[in-house]
Amino acid sequence: MAILIRGGTVVNADASARADVLVDDGKIVAVGSDLDPPLGVEIIDAGGALVMPGGIDPHTHMELPFMGTTASEDFFTGTSAAAAGGTTMIIDFVIPDPKENLLGAYKKWRGWAEKAAADYSFHVAVTWWDDSVHKDMGTLVSDYGVNSFKHFMAYKNAIMCDDEVLVKSFTRARELGALATVHAENGELVFHLQREILKQGITGPEGHPLSRPPAVEGEAANRAIRLAQVLNTPLYIVHNSCAEAIEAIARARSEGQRVFGEVLAGHLLVDDSVYRDPDFVRAAAHVMSPPFRPKANQAVLWRALQAGIVQTTATDHCCFCAPQKAMGRNDFTKIPNGTGGVEDRMQVLWHHGVNTGRFTANEFVAITSANAAKIFNIYPRKGSVAVGSDADLVVWDTKKTRTISAKTHHQNVDYNIFEGMEVTGANVVTLSQGKVVWRDGQLDTRRGIGRYIDRPPFPPYHSALMKKAALERPSPVLRAAAAE
Numbered sequence: 001m002a003i004l005i006r007g008g009t010v011v012n013a014d015a016s017a018r019a020d021v022l023v024d025d026g027k028i029v030a031v032g033s034d035l036d037p038p039l040g041v042e043i044i045d046a047g048g049a050l051v052m053p054g055g056i057d058p059h060t061h062m063e064l065p066f067m068g069t070t071a072s073e074d075f076f077t078g079t080s081a082a083a084a085g086g087t088t089m090i091i092d093f094v095i096p097d098p099k100e101n102l103l104g105a106y107k108k109w110r111g112w113a114e115k116a117a118a119d120y121s122f123h124v125a126v127t128w129w130d131d132s133v134h135k136d137m138g139t140l141v142s143d144y145g146v147n148s149f150k151h152f153m154a155y156k157n158a159i160m161c162d163d164e165v166l167v168k169s170f171t172r173a174r175e176l177g178a179l180a181t182v183h184a185e186n187g188e189l190v191f192h193l194q195r196e197i198l199k200q201g202i203t204g205p206e207g208h209p210l211s212r213p214p215a216v217e218g219e220a221a222n223r224a225i226r227l228a229q230v231l232n233t234p235l236y237i238v239h240n241s242c243a244e245a246i247e248a249i250a251r252a253r254s255e256g257q258r259v260f261g262e263v264l265a266g267h268l269l270v271d272d273s274v275y276r277d278p279d280f281v282r283a284a285a286h287v288m289s290p291p292f293r294p295k296a297n298q299a300v301l302w303r304a305l306q307a308g309i310v311q312t313t314a315t316d317h318c319c320f321c322a323p324q325k326a327m328g329r330n331d332f333t334k335i336p337n338g339t340g341g342v343e344d345r346m347q348v349l350w351h352h353g354v355n356t357g358r359f360t361a362n363e364f365v366a367i368t369s370a371n372a373a374k375i376f377n378i379y380p381r382k383g384s385v386a387v388g389s390d391a392d393l394v395v396w397d398t399k400k401t402r403t404i405s406a407k408t409h410h411q412n413v414d415y416n417i418f419e420g421m422e423v424t425g426a427n428v429v430t431l432s433q434g435k436v437v438w439r440d441g442q443l444d445t446r447r448g449i450g451r452y453i454d455r456p457p458f459p460p461y462h463s464a465l466m467k468k469a470a471l472e473r474p475s476p477v478l479r480a481a482a483a484e
């Protein structure tokens with residue numbers, strides 16, 4: 001069924017233009033002014049609204065088994081909630097247990113995701129190492145459309161990678177033309193601090209941020225960057241939450257190292273005061289890692305996005321309801337880590353990003369969709385309103401207001417970290433694969449029509465010249481000394 005979106009202004013990461021958009025059979029087939037509607041086409045009158053690429057959330061965990069329970073949001077409800085908020089693709093994570101076969105874990109997650117209502121892809125986590133992991137990484141790239149491998153530097157005695165695994169896996173990723181990504185917190189320090197804090201009798205959620213101070217994230221971000229520098233492997237650091245991580249990325253990028261960064265909508269807008277809430281349920285609902293930080297870090301994160309030091313926004317949507325969070329009622333280290341946001345990311349970023357003048361509409365498209373598509377090598381199929389691109393689109397009314405609340409959100413979780421936030425600017429229509437899945441405040445998603453999106457590898461990033469330069473690149477201090 002063809003649809004003509006008429007009378008809107010098309011906004012891409014690079015440019016905007018008043019144009020109609022014709023979609024058919026899941027693809028964009030024409031973009032131009034005053035398009036003639038073919039016979040039988042459905043017409044959506046955009047009425048001066050913006051027509052933008054659907055959002056891509058490069059960091060979600062639907063129905064993740066974690067810390068003794070399973071995230072409450074599944075692939076159908078999660079991709080439906082995403083569509084309600086203008087996000088039309090997620091990149092989720094296959095997270096094998098240590099010693100679990102990577103390919104087996106990938107196929108298990110693929111089974112869970114068959115219920116998805118919109119398109120999705122998977123980063124695959126490397127949580128252990130042997131020859132089978134080396135081999136499976138190659139198979140996943142060559143045969144299953146995986147071009148990114150995740151490494152948790154936190155979560156000791158669970159899924160944490162030590163430096164040996166990082167070195168082997170980063171090296172393998174580079175050989176394969178895949179991106180190494182990391183959760184950058186020093187898991188040994190977290191483990192040590194957790195024990196120290198519990199010994200002091202602090203068992204409530206207020207102990208969580210005390211056990212993961214910014215220095216713990218800064219160390220790991222810098223270590224991952226240095227490992228990647230020596231190994232000449234491109235690196236993507238997820239959920240950067242503090243100045244320490246941003247400084248490490250900024251230095252690396254200023255020296256020409258290929259490092260990308262992601263920021264969560266939550267870390268831009270929620271601060272660590274939430275952990276001092278005397279109500280356990282509200283405080284525990286905010287336990288996620290890295291934790292929400294002192295407010296001063298938010299300005300650093302916003303500026304890093306504006307400056308292009310970090311390129312993408314995500315949510316790390318990993319939901320646990322109050323009874324699940326209560327598993328840590330007497331010991332904060334047992335509170336399942338994770339918060340939601342997949343439905344709210346686009347609207348909170350428009351309100352606090354575009355309405356405040358931090359970003360243009362084009363830059364909004366870049367940080368919510370196009371940059372993730374480029375970094376994970378699915379642009380312009382995704383992240384662009386252009387002929388031949390997938391018809392994943394939002395009609396965005398810059399005047400539409402909404403008050404965010406768990407009482408009205410579509411996320412399958414009993415808490416919303418943006419509770420009560422009033423935002424202006426929202427998707428009034430969402431199209432996924434050329435079908436209307438959200439209109440007039442009503443979801444119309446179909447279980448199981450979401451597709452797995454293959455992400456091709458990059459040309460192997462192994463130029464000897466680049467490696468030599470990476471190893472010999474003088475630090476700023478040496479450069480200054482040499483200049484004397």
Ligand code: URQ
Nearest residue numbers: 288289290316318337338
């Ligand atoms: O660490 C992650 O990204 C997963 C396990 C979600 N939980 C979280 O606290 N960020």
Ligand code: ZN
Nearest residue numbers: 183239289290
């Ligand atoms: Zn993480």
Ligand code: ZN
Nearest residue numbers: 059060061316
């Ligand atoms: Zn995560």
